[in-house]
Amino acid sequence: MNEIAIMKETTQYITIMMADEIYGIDIKYIDNIVRMQHITRVPQVAKYIKGVINLRGEVIPVFSLRLKMGLEEIEERKTFRIIILKIEGNSVGIIVDEVREVVTLENEYTEKVYYDSNDPMQNFLSGIGKDGEKLISLLDINEVVADRS
Amino acid sequence: MDVSQYLDIFIDETREHIQNLNTQILNLEQEPDNMDTVNEIFRAAHSLKGMAGTMGYKRMQALTHDMENVFSEVRNNNIKVNPDIIDVIFQCIDALEEYLANIQESADEGTNDNAPLIKALNDILAGKGAEAVAPAAAPAQEEAAPQEAAAPEGAEKEAKWKQIPISDSARHVITEATKDNLKAYGISVYIQESCILKAARAFLVFKTLEELGEVIVSVPSAQDIEDEKFENDFSVIFISENPLDKILKGIMYVSEIETAIGDVLDLNAEAVQEEKKEEEVAAATTAVVPQKEAKREAPEPAPTNPTAPAKTGTEKKSSGKPVVNRTVRVDIEKLDVLMNLVSELIISKNSLVSAAASEVGSNLAFNEQIEYLESVTTNLHESVMKVRMVPIESVVSKFPRMIRDLSKKLNKKMELYMTGEETELDRTVVDEIGDPLMHLLRNSADHGLESAEVRAQRGKPEVGSIFLDAYQDGNNVVIEVGDDGNGIDIERVKEKAIERGTITPEQAENMSDKEAIDLLFLPSFSTAKEVSDVSGRGVGLDVVRSKIEALSGEIETRTTLGKGSTFIIRLPLTLAIIQALMVVVGNEKYAISLGSIQTIENIPPADIKHVQGKEVIHLRGSVIPLVRLNELLEVESVSKPGEDLVVLIAKKGDRLAGLVVDDLIGQMEIVIKSMGKFVGKCKLISGATILGDGEVALILDANALI
Numbered sequence: 006m007n008e009i010a011i012m013k014e015t016t017q018y019i020t021i022m023m024a025d026e027i028y029g030i031d032i033k034y035i036d037n038i039v040r041m042q043h044i045t046r047v048p049q050v051a052k053y054i055k056g057v058i059n060l061r062g063e064v065i066p067v068f069s070l071r072l073k074m075g076l077e078e079i080e081e082r083k084t085f086r087i088i089i090l091k092i093e094g095n096s097v098g099i100i101v102d103e104v105r106e107v108v109t110l111e112n113e114y115t116e117k118v119y120y121d122s123n124d125p126m127q128n129f130l131s132g133i134g135k136d137g138e139k140l141i142s143l144l145d146i147n148e149v150v151a152d153r154s
Numbered sequence: 155m156d157v158s159q160y161l162d163i164f165i166d167e168t169r170e171h172i173q174n175l176n177t178q179i180l181n182l183e184q185e186p187d188n189m190d191t192v193n194e195i196f197r198a199a200h201s202l203k204g205m206a207g208t209m210g211y212k213r214m215q216a217l218t219h220d221m222e223n224v225f226s227e228v229r230n231n232n233i234k235v236n237p238d239i240i241d242v243i244f245q246c247i248d249a250l251e252e253y254l255a256n257i258q259e260s261a262d263e264g265t266n267d268n269a270p271l272i273k274a275l276n277d278i279l280a281g282k283g284a285e286a287v288a289p290a291a292a293p294a295q296e297e298a299a300p301q302e303a304a305a306p307e308g309a310e311k312e313a314k315w316k317q318i319p320i321s322d323s324a325r326h327v328i329t330e331a332t333k334d335n336l337k338a339y340g341i342s343v344y345i346q347e348s349c350i351l352k353a354a355r356a357f358l359v360f361k362t363l364e365e366l367g368e369v370i371v372s373v374p375s376a377q378d379i380e381d382e383k384f385e386n387d388f389s390v391i392f393i394s395e396n397p398l399d400k401i402l403k404g405i406m407y408v409s410e411i412e413t414a415i416g417d418v419l420d421l422n423a424e425a426v427q428e429e430k431k432e433e434e435v436a437a438a439t440t441a442v443v444p445q446k447e448a449k450r451e452a453p454e455p456a457p458t459n460p461t462a463p464a465k466t467g468t469e470k471k472s473s474g475k476p477v478v479n480r481t482v483r484v485d486i487e488k489l490d491v492l493m494n495l496v497s498e499l500i501i502s503k504n505s506l507v508s509a510a511a512s513e514v515g516s517n518l519a520f521n522e523q524i525e526y527l528e529s530v531t532t533n534l535h536e537s538v539m540k541v542r543m544v545p546i547e548s549v550v551s552k553f554p555r556m557i558r559d560l561s562k563k564l565n566k567k568m569e570l571y572m573t574g575e576e577t578e579l580d581r582t583v584v585d586e587i588g589d590p591l592m593h594l595l596r597n598s599a600d601h602g603l604e605s606a607e608v609r610a611q612r613g614k615p616e617v618g619s620i621f622l623d624a625y626q627d628g629n630n631v632v633i634e635v636g637d638d639g640n641g642i643d644i645e646r647v648k649e650k651a652i653e654r655g656t657i658t659p660e661q662a663e664n665m666s667d668k669e670a671i672d673l674l675f676l677p678s679f680s681t682a683k684e685v686s687d688v689s690g691r692g693v694g695l696d697v698v699r700s701k702i703e704a705l706s707g708e709i710e711t712r713t714t715l716g717k718g719s720t721f722i723i724r725l726p727l728t729l730a731i732i733q734a735l736m737v738v739v740g741n742e743k744y745a746i747s748l749g750s751i752q753t754i755e756n757i758p759p760a761d762i763k764h765v766q767g768k769e770v771i772h773l774r775g776s777v778i779p780l781v782r783l784n785e786l787l788e789v790e791s792v793s794k795p796g797e798d799l800v801v802l803i804a805k806k807g808d809r810l811a812g813l814v815v816d817d818l819i820g821q822m823e824i825v826i827k828s829m830g831k832f833v834g835k836c837k838l839i840s841g842a843t844i845l846g847d848g849e850v851a852l853i854l855d856a857n858a859l860i
Contacts (some may be wrong), residue, residue, distance in 0.1 A: 045850040046742065047829070048787040049836045057829055057842055059850045062498055064827040064842040097832040150832055 014112045018134065020141060021088070022103040024076050029108065029134055029141040030088065036096060037089040038104055041081060051152070058098060060089060067098040073149060074129060090146060097150050108141070110134040115143060161261060164209050168254050171198045171205075173548075175247055176555045179240060183558075186235035196225040202250070211263040214253045220275035221246050227279060230347045230386075242274045244555070313415045315340030315389035318373050324391065327370055328419065331393045336367070339398055341416035342389040343405055353382040358408040366401055367394025386412075391419060486581060489542055496531070496538050497825040500731065501844050503531045504822070508846030532823070535731055543578040546624055546633070549588040550575055553595055557620060560599040567617040568603055570595070574624035579631050583705050583725055587633070590698040594635040594721050595620060597695070602639035602719060612716065614638065630749065631727055636720030642713040644670045671711045675699045706840065708806065708857055732826060734843070734853065735802070736819035740789025743851045745824050745843055746813070750856035752805050754818065756798045771801065771812055778803065780812045781859055786838060792816045804856045811860040826853060 018029035019038075037060070044056040044067050053072035057064050067087055071078055084103040089096055115134040131145035175198045181191045199222040206214035221243065227233040249268045256264035318340065320328070328338045341363075345355050356379045363369055369376075371391040374384045394401060398416050405414040503524075510524050550572055557570040579587070603609075603618035610616065623634045648662040651673045657665070675695045702709050706726050713719035726732075726749075734745040755773065762769050762780065769780040780801065784791040793799070793816045801812040824843040840855035 043849055045842070045852060047833060047836060047839060047852060048789075049838060050833060054833055057833070057850050057852075059844045059848050062501060062844060064829055064844065064850055066830050066833040068832070095831040097830065152832075 015109050016112055016115070017107055017109050018141065018143065019088070019107055020105040021086075021101040022084075022105060023070060023074065023101060027105070027139065027141050029110070029143045030090075031143070031146065032107065034090045034092060034146045035088060036091040039087050039089065039098075041085045041087060041100070055100065058087070060096075060098075063096065065089065065096045065098050067100060068150070070099045070101050070149070073099075090150065092146060092150060099149065108134075108136045110136060110141070160209065161257070164205055165254065165258050168202060168205060168250075168257075171202050172247060172250055172254065173551055174198050175202075175243075175250075177551055179243055179247070180554045180558065182235055183237070183240050189229070192225060192229050192235075196222060196229055199225055206263075211253065211257065213265075213267055214250065214263050217246060217249060217253075217268055217272060217275075220272050220279075224275050224278050227348070232348050233278065233281070239278055242271065242278065244559075246271050246275070313340065313389075313417065314342040314373075314387060315391065315416070318371055318389055318391055320371070320391070324370050328391070328393065336393050336395050337398075338370075338419040339392045339394065339401065339416050340389065340419045341392055341401065341405070341414060342387055343414045344387045344412040346410045346412045347386050348410075352384070352386070353380055355408055355410050356380075356384075356388060359405050359411065362404045362408060363390065363392055363394075363401070366396050366404060367392055392416075484541075489538070489581075493538055493542065496535050497731065500531050500535060500823060500825055501846075503527055504844075504846035505848070506846075535823075539580070539731070540578075542581050544581050544584050545576045545578050546584055546587070546631075547575040549584055549591065550622060550624070552588075553592070553622065556592065557595065557599060560596065564599060566599070566603055566605060568599060569617050569619050571619055571621045572623070573621075577624040577626055577631055577633075579725060579727070583707075586701060586705055587723075587725070590701045590723070591622070591633065591635060593695070593698050595622065598635065598637035598639065598719075602637035602641075604640050608640075626727070627724075630724045633723045633725070634720055635723070636712075636718060638718040641715040641717055641719045642671060642674070642711070643715060644713075647671070647673055671713065674711070675709075706855075710808075732824060734822055734824045736822050736845075736851070737783075737800075737802070737815040738792070738817035738819060739783045739787055739815050740792060742787070742789060743819065743845070743849070744783075744787075744815075745822070745851050745853045746802065746804075746856055747853070748821060750804050750806065752803045752810070755801045755803060755812070757801050757812070758798050759796060762799075773803070773812075776810060778810045778812045780814055782814045783854070783859075784814075784816070786859070804860060806857050806860040809860055813856070813859060824851075824853070 017032040019032055019035055021028050021030065039060065042058055044058055046056040047054060047066075053069050055067045055069050057066050059065075069078065070076075079102075082102065085100060086104045087098040087100055088104070089098050115132045117132050129144055129148045130142050131148075132143045134141040134143050175195060178191050178195045178198065181188065182195065185191065199218050203215055203218035203222055206212075206218055224233065224239070224243070228235055228239075233239070246268075249266070249271055252266065253263045256262060331338060343356075343359055345352050360369065360372075360376070360379075369390050369392050372379065373389045378384055379388055392401070398418065402414045402416055405411060506524050506527065510521055553572065554570050557568060560566075561568045598620045603620070604612070604614075606616055609618065618637060618639055620637045621634070625632055644667050647670050648657070648665065651657045651670075652659055652662055656673065656676065662670075675698075699709055702723055702725070708724050710722040710724070711719065712722065726747075733748040735748050735751055737744050737746060755771075757771055761771055763772060764770070765777070769782075770777050771780060772778075782791075799814050800816070800818060801814055804811050804813055822845075826841045827843060829839070829842050837858045838854060839852045840858075841853045842850050843853055845851050
């Protein structure tokens, strides 16, 4: 019996910084990561929708993750990135404060979280992952892009 | 044999044939004697039978086989078309559609044998049997003395062999044969009109003749006879040692032969005959002459000449039929890909144009090339669009049948008049427009047209008319559906709305007619007193409107009480690429479809008047409300107060509005892009486009602004 051969189920996440906290996004939803660019404002829509951008000939809506998560909007920084998510064939971009790295987490080390559901921010979490000593809040992408305006 | 790969084609083609049958049978109902129509129906039924057989759909094959038989009899004038037959045939078509629906769903035709229909068809056939006995009996008596009997039969049963032109080579053969004590005969054989297997009978006649002698010339040619390309008779020049009696008897021995006429061929008499005939032919249609001349020049025996008149006959017939276009079936997805590529090309061309514009003192050759590229992309775009365009005929052609059925069901006399079936629309639009149109037509038939008594009282013709007119109007296609019926009773609409609590009596009081009519488009609103299964189940106009709006179209209603009403549907010609006017509002660029803009005006602020607290301008006799786009779009205007306003006069139906913008950029061809699912619905914006510099500009929906 060779114990090394036993494979553990893992998931890859891209870690991002939002208001000095680490969040993880399942890599399977991520289509692309681009720098900030001119965003065309769309009138008469929810506030967190910052507008639309042109990504190689496709028009893609862009959300502010800060506004969506109920965080304060801050002035644009150099580290800001737009993460293009692809969900069931539909593309949407989210603006994040900073993109860190790719981490591989073993599924058995990610835990479901049950918080007080009155806190709007925690609705966006699908669980907490442990990367060594660091704790990563894992974002529930479907909740992030859901229309809750 | 594995036929599943042909299933798609089968379904497509069957649908076409069924549609064709529907149309043709409606024609037939109007003109029961039109042989072109009968032939067309026969062909369609025949093709259906063949296709169903190949695919192994036995029930479908059986039904079409019997339909084909009936029309074969009609074609041979043995059955007169009457309304009963038409009804049965329509039921057959419905049954075929049912089979087709089953096949489409499960690749299986289902288990319905439609025995009653097959019986009905066979009854029709049998009914003819009884009728046909009488005319068939008469010629039978004439058999004994065929030649003399032929005379009273009239021109129809003449000895057509006399018209056979004898070519030199044939003449030579005949002369040689006479020297050998053989006799040359001319024989015309008439097959009973009720005969179905004409070619087979003719074959048997030929076989008999071949046993008795040698056929030198036959008219039509042996090949045509084999292919059943002849009416009910054919003639031969025949050499034999046997006496004429024996030969004719031999021919009559073949069943379903009505009569055979023959005589000894006299070459001298023949020559005279031929000359005479030539004159006749020359005096006849000009089309025949060149054909005949060509034949005469041909060295080989020219037996087909007497068929020339018959052939011109068929040519004339075919000119009346719609010419089948040469087409290739293309998957719509492939076209979409092509379309996207063209869109990309146009965007990159736009980038080049803007790059060239920003280059100071750019060289002339470069600009020239860009202009060339521009014209190429425009043409490419147009042709791709055209490929995607299909005539609305494919959807509207089923309506006459529907109106006919409704007419019977509702017991109202009505007639559908359609124009502009050839008007073309984008394939995606055509696919979607069928249901809304059907709804409107049903509405007209059910609610619109009055009962016969009311029509008589009002001095209207007994037969109500429903019309459907389609035409192109600039960048739009307009489809009008209307009737000469009662029109919309606005008071009753209001009553009903009050009854339902949709509006208060006070609101009704102040309501304009237009607003009242708009009530009809609310969900679950039906003014029909009785709910019928034709319409009036509460789903209706609201569905129609939402469907049309989904296609970026709009619907307008015109009605006069007692005179009738018309629904006017306006649809964009293309969905993907439009000519747009680029404008500046605040610091943002927006595109507005050029099609909805009438004029652009400079208005001094002093000209703005106020009516009921709203800004309006007075322009060339009409009062036009102003819409400040910067307010709607939630941006600060960049124009200085006191400056002249740039106002776009936009039109929606017969309503005008003045859209106030800060500046104009110019006209541009833009590619409409969807903004994706995640942007909530913004009514003002119909999409986005990518400008030459890569920036995204939003497209304002002028219709939503008015």
